[in-house]
Amino acid sequence: MLLPIVQTGHPVLRAEARELSRDEIKSQEIQELIEMMRETMRAAPGVGLAAPQIGESIQLAVIEDEAGEKTKLSKDELEKRGRNPVAFHVIINPKLVPMGDDKVDFFEGCLSVNGFAANTSRYKSVRVSALNESAEEITLNASGWYARILQHEIDHLNGILYIDRMHSTTFTTVENRMRFWD
Numbered sequence: 001m002l003l004p005i006v007q008t009g010h011p012v013l014r015a016e017a018r019e020l021s022r023d024e025i026k027s028q029e030i031q032e033l034i035e036m037m038r039e040t041m042r043a044a045p046g047v048g049l050a051a052p053q054i055g056e057s058i059q060l061a062v063i064e065d066e067a068g069e070k071t072k073l074s075k076d077e078l079e080k081r082g083r084n085p086v087a088f089h090v091i092i093n094p095k096l097v098p099m100g101d102d103k104v105d106f107f108e109g110c111l112s113v114n115g116f117a118a119n120t121s122r123y124k125s126v127r128v129s130a131l132n133e134s135a136e137e138i139t140l141n142a143s144g145w146y147a148r149i150l151q152h153e154i155d156h157l158n159g160i161l162y163i164d165r166m167h168s169t170t171f172t173t174v175e176n177r178m179r180f181w182d
């Protein structure tokens with residue numbers, strides 16, 4: 001079942017999402033929610049989806065990046081972004097630490113700010129500790145596009161959108177981005 005994606009202006013996107021207990025994570029309700037979020041992310045299509053985006057104020061996000069043909073980016077463009085395939089996985093109650101001060105600028109969009117994009121600075125490398133869908137502790141070391149996805153999704157769990165971090169004069173419709181910015 002596909003879930004409707006909440007758009008900017010809805011207060012759930014600005015709330016601090018609550019953490020999940022290990023028992024909650026293992027519940028049928030959360031396991032089913034993860035399945036529906038996976039389907040919804042794939043259908044959108046997107047490379048990440050945080051629970052507040054489907055109206056649930058809980059610290060959970062799903063991530064998957066095929067980084068392949070679907071993106072319509074050339075091999076060179078994928079390389080410039082440090083964009084490599086990332087298998088489907090779930091992060092719950094994540095804590096993010098930047099690795100170093102290096103930042104990179106690229107255009108970024110959001111399924112909850114549909115139809116727009118903007119150049120946004122993100123840390124080049126990050127480390128995330130979290131729980132997975134089996135309530136096991138995981139540590140993720142990420143750089144390039146994957147690091148950007150993690151920062152974007154974890155921001156959602158803290159009520160932050162990319163429009164809070166973007167270089168605001170680059171804010172554009174997706175159509176005009178392709179027309180004027182590529």
Ligand code: ZN
Pocket residue numbers: 109110111112152156
């Ligand atoms: Zn988003």
